[in-house]
Amino acid sequence: GQLFKVAVLPGDGIGPEVMAEALKVLDAVEKRYDVKFERTHANVGGAGIDLEGRALPETTVNICKAADAILFGSVGGPKWETLPPDEQPERGALLPLRKIFGLYANLRPAIIFPSLTSASSLKEEVIAGGFDILVIRELTGGIYFSQPKGIDGAGRDRVGVDTMRYSVPEIERIAHVAFQAAQKRGKKVCSIDKANVLSTSVLWREIVINIAKEYPDVELSHMYVDNAAMQLVRWPKQFDVILCENMFGDILSDEAAMLTGSLGMLPSASLAEGTFGMYEPSGGSAPDIAGQGIANPIAQILSAGMMLRYSFGMVEAADAIDNAVAKVLDQGYRTRDIYQEKAGEKLVNTKEIGDAIIANL
């Protein structure tokens, strides 16, 4: 059988509780398929700060380097909010992880399950039947990482500067990811830019058009980022794959995620070239409900599923996890965040819904 090494980084807040359920699912996968997941736990985020003095301790980086993939929980909480931005759990862990491991392709599905449409703040008629958007965000370039960046001068003469920079190869590789993803789903890519204002966007659009020629079966369209922010609200079903540079992807993927109404359901993948990747829920660490055993572990479980699919090539097992989650929702199981007091719904806790998913595997 195969052996995969997983760096397990539960993090803060609800991270450890929902991670426990995802690990139970990995156990179940080991029983059903000829595979072993060797897991090494490491501290990250606030837990890293408290136990090892920084959001991304050296030991954690080394454990990740020795692994085939990172399964990440969530980080952050009020306890660490007064630290300087660079040292805070989210920024201090996520940005270095992306850079060190070259995680250039962020895949964020925004799926609304037909049985959960009423959780969205959008009208029933706008989202009837659900929608299924995949935001593909460039994650290691643009205004997040380019130089110069900083504050120069003193007092009222200070000037803040950030730089957005994109090279042709950076745009090409993320465009390939988007077109290849689209080939496996709705065969449409909507590329987001602000080509009427930004030079990076002019280059972005030109290169995306070039790469599109290698994917004649995929339909390419372009949309300005301001219009995309509107169109997501107006009619989300018009989108299949949305391709964005780093900053636009940060904003639009969160907007799209919120439109589903169930942040606790959305996984994400951040992929490097090759098969290495980091997998994490799209929602936050929810410190307000941490430790109560009531958090929704579905996003974490689906993130583990994405790990099997993208880093380990276990498409069948990944599909099985996705299907088990869908079945459990159809059976009416609901954690508190998605419970709507409707007939047929069963209010359950973190462990119970995890068990139900495993029972359906």
Next chain:
Amino acid sequence: GQLFKVAVLPGDGIGPEVMAEALKVLDAVEKRYDVKFERTHANVGGAGIDLEGRALPETTVNICKAADAILFGSVGGPKWETLPPDEQPERGALLPLRKIFGLYANLRPAIIFPSLTSASSLKEEVIAGGFDILVIRELTGGIYFSQPKGIDGAGRDRVGVDTMRYSVPEIERIAHVAFQAAQKRGKKVCSIDKANVLSTSVLWREIVINIAKEYPDVELSHMYVDNAAMQLVRWPKQFDVILCENMFGDILSDEAAMLTGSLGMLPSASLAEGTFGMYEPSGGSAPDIAGQGIANPIAQILSAGMMLRYSFGMVEAADAIDNAVAKVLDQGYRTRDIYQEKAGEKLVNTKEIGDAIIANL
């Protein structure tokens, strides 16, 4: 009586038709108040390109320079979409106008009228009773105008670069606009940034906190732009004044506008230091319905109202226009874009709703 000079730039698409109604409203104001509006028409956008060879002709700039304010229609359409970005109607007219006239403060109300909540794609329970957000966007700095900006190199070695830069005085003056606006309304400012990633945002947040000390009656909060894109969808009523740098304001003001469901109702003001300003509808030129006399002129009429309020100090007349619009909506008058086939609604054309507003002045 007073005399104000208005540069009238109807532009393209529905621009001329809706402008005609706004000018009728100015006529009506002249009759009721001791004031004259001397109007000089000029070409802009596609009309500028077709008649004078460029989106912002020199004559138009001079007419604007001689005026106390600019009343702007809308620009753009399929005819000019294949021109290079710099020459296109929107970019080629709007960005130079902002720069030449120092229009640093963009005010974009996103108001949902209680009688029009059903036009929004948000659920009734999310927007019951309407909402009233004022987005204040910095309009002459940031990544729109800072250098270096361009594409360097050749072939696959090309690199695109844009620069986001903010100085302390640039942040201070727009912050003052936001706090002063908040004092006249809900007394809350939510400042948007990405201080966990951008240096400009770190400076932005520090300066906004400083300026806030001069407005102890206004409550200041901060929100990351990605979270703001979510919160607008989740619960728009939490916001009063939203303060943004240029690019974030572009995205969030459009998102907020779309949440109202009635883009044809939303005016905007772009203010310089002193009293000069440019006033324009938030919606586009709607080439698909141009020339049919069915466009909604309310955004253009409310833009004229903002001109009276902000450039001419005619608060009473501006209030009268706002009230007349509200009354006409209460009376059930609806252009096609806001018509919902409900009892009590009267479907009317551009001229008819303009006349009804004047009758209510």
